[in-house]
Amino acid sequence: MTMPYYASAEQVMRDRSEYARKGISRGRSVAVLTYADGVLFIAENPSSTLHKVSELYDRIGFAAVGRYSEFESLRVAGIRLADVRGYSYNRRDVTGRVIANAYAQTLGAVFTEQMKPYEVELCVAEVGATAETDQLYRLTFDGSIVDEPDFVVMGGQAEAVTGHLRNTFRAGLPLAEALAVGVAALATVSSATAANGGGHDRMPAEQLEVAVLDRRRPKRAFRRVVGAALRTLLDPQAPEADAVAADPAADESPQPAHAPSRPEPGTPPGLGDPADIDTAGGGGAGGGGAEVAPATQDGTDGGTGNDGEADRLGDTAS
């Protein structure tokens, strides 16, 4: 039997760290920011179905960068842990800390015991009753866990984005402003913007995956912001009708299966009324009673017109 060349533990760990860092830095960035009503996830992600941001539980969300297959299995594991805990104890007993700890243990074990570390970086965000109780946990490939106060930036060139956010971020911004701050920070490094050789003045809506954990919502706080709602939020000046007219593909696109109903005319686009029920999986046992209606865009992937954007993406990206 041939003995492998001796490598010190220090060297092995350093090599693994370098390998993981390289893998992560190749990807696009994700920013997770607190805002007045909760937590805002902004990911640069041209795919409308392969999500980087997800719901884990009622008040807990998840964002990840790196290798999709690896963070996808971690995302599913987090959902399973949350649901098993919520089912065997109570929904209130599921906390972000528990899930973040499980992630930290798993990442740490994989990092030390396996040849190849996970090339992922995760953020577990939990929205509380007040802004003070919001939690952002940042988890790195080696299992270290940090509780960040205001925002977390992960992925390629996270340092540059963080630097930009340090100057522009303020706590307690309203949603549209927080989104503008976050998108501007991501745009400084994004290859889609003109500054970096792309074809856009600023980040286009179809390059972004945006979701919020809205503390005002009664049960499931997670909600995706897609389609016309996202365009309106990104550019409040442009009337929504123009935004839709400028995107003919959105009208022709087939409705995704199980699309939620359209909102009543006059309901605010996008986030809808926080008192609304969840589009699916919502009203718990004995819940309800209130006269509420689901808004258009929620947990289901691809709301109105989202598929059209994905189609269009092929043209704009080339």
Next chain:
Amino acid sequence: MTDASTGRSGFSPAYLDRVGSSFTDFLGSSAPDLLPGRRTLPAVPVGELSPHATTIVAATYAGGVLMGGDRRATMGNLISSRDIEKVYAADSWSVIGIAGAAGIAIEMVRLYQVELEHYEKIEGMTMSLDGKANRLAAMIRGNLGAAMQGLAVVPLFAGYDLDAAEGTSPGRIFSYDVTGGNYEERGYASVGSGSLFAKNSLKKTWRPGLSAEAATHSVVESLYDAADDDSATGGPDPVRRLYPIVYRVDAEGAVRLTDAEVAAVADTIITERSARQDEEG
């Protein structure tokens, strides 16, 4: 969690296995003791020792479907509860009503709610209505052994079909038997001890394409009729202000009617019936 085979914390391999979106299947492999169908069964019939929930009715109407249930649970000849809730929202687009052994049934409803939400979170989209009906059938099938010992659970499932073709009714009702048989019903359905009387009542009052108000009236009246003739079904109780639980599922989602709404309908029915009595009197 329960799987400590690796001897350290963090997710066990079952958690990290990406294949599969079913919560029940996952529990079956990682924590089977949490599943209602996996326990050792009592050797003797124990049906008399556990509370039983009774009549559930469901009826379609022009814009969706309604489901209602009375508030009584019985244990042998005793009324074990006057205010039990037997109709639940399974998710935002479907409702489930339960008849049979109340303890197992409520546990099954909780599991079913998590099952639907779990699928939705993992897949990023809602399960189809037929898929939901089939998942429920599988759950009932797992309870067959307990059913043989007097702990049968028979649900009624109804939902708004988001994929319904143009011109077909989006409100759909599925009934089950103890073996997990799954039958789609046309128009209206009922399960539980008072179902015979409730169904007869609906047969006379229900018409295709009723308005929501008329259908609510039909549903509450059928529960009244069931309570009239079946000792295990409770009627409206104005003294304690206990009224049937009625859920409406339409394009806007599943909504529980407020007690005030149901009370108004129940009071109308009582007034109508007592007026008729006066005429005859």
